[in-house]
Structures are given as structure tokens and as C-alpha cells.
Amino acid sequence: MTTSVYKSLSEKDIASTRTLLHESIPLTGSLVSGTYGTFPNDTNIKNYSHGMFQSVFDYPYLSSSANHIYDLTIGVSTGSALSSSITVQQAKKINIYNQMAATLMGYDSNGKIIRFDQDGDLAAGGTKNDDSIFINFSRLLQKDEIKKGSFSMVLGAGVSYDNTMSDLLTITDAGAQTSYKTNAVVGDYALLSCSAGGAFVQGTGSNVNNALVGLLFYQAGVVVLSGSVFKGTGSLGCLDDNVEFFSSSAGGAIIIDDAITGNEISASCDSFRKRINNISFNNTTELNSTIHFCRINNSEFNYSSNPTYLSSSKLVVKNNNFDAPVSYFTTVGLYSADNELLAVAKLSEPLKKDPSNEMTVRVRLDY
Secondary structure, eight states: OOOOSOOOOOGGGEEEEEEEEEEEEEEEHHHHTTSSSSTTOOTTEEEOTTOSOEEEESSOTTSTTOOEEEEEEEEEOTTSTTGGGOOSSHHHHHHHHHHHHHHHTOBOTTSOBOOOBSSSOTTTOOOBOOEEEEEEEOHHHHBTEEOTTOOEEEEEOOSSGGGGGGSEEEEEOTTHHHHOEEEETTEEEEEEEEEOOTTOBOTTSSBSTTEEEEEEETTTTEEEEEGGGGOBGGGTOSBSSOOOSEEOTTSOEEOHHHHHHHSOHHHHHHHHHHTEEEEEEEEEEEEEEEEEEEEEOTTSSOSOOOGGGEETTEETTOSSTTSOOOEEEEEEEEEOTTOOEEEEEEEEEEEEEOTTOOEEEEEEEEO
């Protein structure tokens, strides 16, 4: 019988697995546009002195029970026709766009920041998303990443600022399970397309279905929404008419281009929040596991090193000298090559071991 305390595991005794767990995350519009207070001064909406972004919480943010949901901000590329017309927070809006683009898309071979591309084909150039609304989801919601093909955002596209939900526009990452892009420095992203009723048209006069209105970065948990989603066809948008992003006291409509150039970021975020009807997606938690198969042969671990195993030099579990040795084990310890204890697995009940049986204990480590 062996008296060794340790038994080495070979590579054949160790296996690795990867499991993806998903959770449905619904974010109703009422939470961000009037649940806790009077819009836009809801107590679950936090604006900062720097004025560069706005944070949304699921409860009044001064409460210890509040959880951060996402941040909202607006950015403008120097390549945009609006950049030179910005009269309020020009530097901040440009810096936000550059920061987000550099972080999500990276730099080209000439060291220039890659702008957000409408169709994701960077080599071909094409239309860029230069005037963008950014939604940055918290890690608490997205976990390791947003599940591909699960994202949906419903926006109020009513022309009047006082009746934003009279028409609804649904934006999704439909088909992203097989058609997502990989040419970004932060991982995978998908093209966001919109769909709605017959009242909505694309620039060509066709139905709005499949009009590209932004990007969704799965691992980063960031939505880059093009400002064109709120524009009419005459402004190269995808709606019948420009929507009022603000209600002017003089009676005139302030559209998103005017909001970007002449209003603070926090005010534009307020107006955008008023048009959020619903956001939903499935998050993803990646669970990696290492499984150790601890195989115990018939001649192994039939004795215990516990001092109570002996009494007056006799095995307390044996009635006479002819009985086979027997032990009961309750714990499996995994050790390093230097015999340092790294992990402990507890069994649900003691297992009996003697020379007449063999067993395999499956120890799983999740991380």
C-alpha cells in the first residue's frame, strides 16, 4: 500500500472549459426621463462640473442603493462640417469624439485617429459618423460583453419636442451573430440599423429598414449613435422630417445640428434622454473553468494521516488484524509543484476508500 500524501496530476488529468452565461437587461425610458423627479432635473441623473458627460443611475444617485447604469455624451469630429460652427464647448465636444474614436477604433498607419465609419469598411472610406451621441454602459450591466444580436433601442421620433413618442424608431444589431466587425482595437462591433413604420423613409425615399445609424462595441459596451437618426431626408437623415431636439421659446424648432453647435453637452443629453423609450440587451459573463480529475487507484489513500486514525498504534476503523485498511476522506487539496496548498475542495459527504474500490473525484475551479 502506498503511504504517499501527494499524487501528481498529468496534463491528461486536467481539462479546461469555457461557458457563456447571459442575463436579460431591460432599461425602460421612464427610468431616464422622469421616474425620480421632474424632467430634466431627475435625482437619478448626475451632471458634473466639467460638463463633459452625464451619468444615469437606477435610483437617486445620492442614495447608497443607487447603481450606475450608463453615461451619455456628445462628440464631434474635426472632419464634421459642424465642428467649426460650434459656439458652446467646442474643444470639449471635439476632444470627446477624439478620445472615444482613439479608444475604440485606434490609429491608422499615419498616426491619425480613425473616425467612426458608417458601414465599418475602413479601407473603402465612405460616410463617417462625425456627429455622434455616445452611450457608455456600466460594467455592472454589460459584464464581459453585450451578447451579439440581442441589442434593441427604441427612440421617440415624433417631430414635436412635446410629443416625442408619437412615432417610434427601433434600432437593433440584427444579424450581428454572423456579420459583426473585428477591425477595432477594443474587439468586436456591429452596425446598428433602424426599422419603423411607413412614416419613416431613408434618403432614397425607400423604407427606413436597414438604414445604418451607428455602431455597437460589444466588449467595451459603448453605443455610437449617429446624429442622422434624428434628421429628415433633406438633412441627409433617415426620417420624414427633422425632429425638435429642443423647444425654442421663440417658437422655432432647434434640431440636433443646432443643439450640437449651440448647446451644452448636458442639455443635449437631457433632450436625448427624453426620446429614449426603451433599451434592452443580454449581457454576457464568461466563466472559465479548469477541471482536475483526481483518480484514486485501489492501492492509494487507504490510510489516513489524521492522528485520530490511530489509537495505541492500532487503526480505529479495524476490528481485527485481518480486516482491510479503510479511510474516509472529505477534502481534496490541490498543491503547487512546491507542495504549497493552492485550492481546497470539500465533498458533500465522506467517501469510503479501501483496497477493493477505485474512484475519480472531479474538482472544478471557476474563474
